[in-house]
Amino acid sequence: MTALPPNPAADTLARLEATIAARAGTDPDASYVARLLAKGVGKIAQKVGEEATETVIAAVSQDEAALTGEAADLLFHLMVLLRARGVPLAAVLAELDRREGTSGIAEKASRPRS
Numbered sequence: 001m002t003a004l005p006p007n008p009a010a011d012t013l014a015r016l017e018a019t020i021a022a023r024a025g026t027d028p029d030a031s032y033v034a035r036l037l038a039k040g041v042g043k044i045a046q047k048v049g050e051e052a053t054e055t056v057i058a059a060v061s062q063d064e065a066a067l068t069g070e071a072a073d074l075l076f077h078l079m080v081l082l083r084a085r086g087v088p089l090a091a092v093l094a095e096l097d098r099r100e101g102t103s104g105i106a107e108k109a110s111r112p113r114s
């Protein structure tokens with residue numbers, strides 16, 4: 001089997017997932033992650049929605065640096081939301097792996113008509 005090349009992006013997200021897990025249940029006054037998790041899924045989901053909106057605004061009206069920052073905020077809050085719902089990053093990555101090579105256009109065309 002051919003070895004896969006190193007994947008720094010996946011490493012970064014895996015480290016972030018471990019940090020988020022380590023913060024769960026710690027002092028909310030000392031950790032933003034702990035504070036978010038203590039607020040529950042509803043509040044975290046709301047934050048993800050807000051960060052998604054800010055990312056969209058940056059994409060259409062701001063520079064690359066602003067978009068990069070908002071995208072990082074969005075990914076971070078999404079990772080906290082996954083933790084709050086008990087969905088491991090590996091499950092999301094496995095779903096992306098499963099989709100690899102399937103054209104979005106072909107997949108949509110294969111859906112049963114409603």
Ligand SMILES: N=c1c2ncn([C@@H]3O[C@H](COP(=O)(O)OP(=O)(O)OP(=O)(O)O)[C@@H](O)[C@H]3O)c2ncn1[C@@H]1O[C@H](COP(=O)(O)O)[C@@H](O)[C@H]1O
Nearest residue numbers: 016019020023030031032033034035047050072073076077
């Ligand atoms: N990547 C991040 C990260 N990105 C953004 N943020 C925080 O997310 C918050 C978002 O700011 P906003 O202005 O949108 O939100 P807010 O106004 O403070 O919140 P609201 O009360 O208005 O909802 C800020 O406090 C940012 O500092 C992050 N906080 C933490 N991390 C990572 O999580 C790790 C653990 O952080 P702590 O739990 O704080 O130790 C850190 O070492 C980082 O690796």
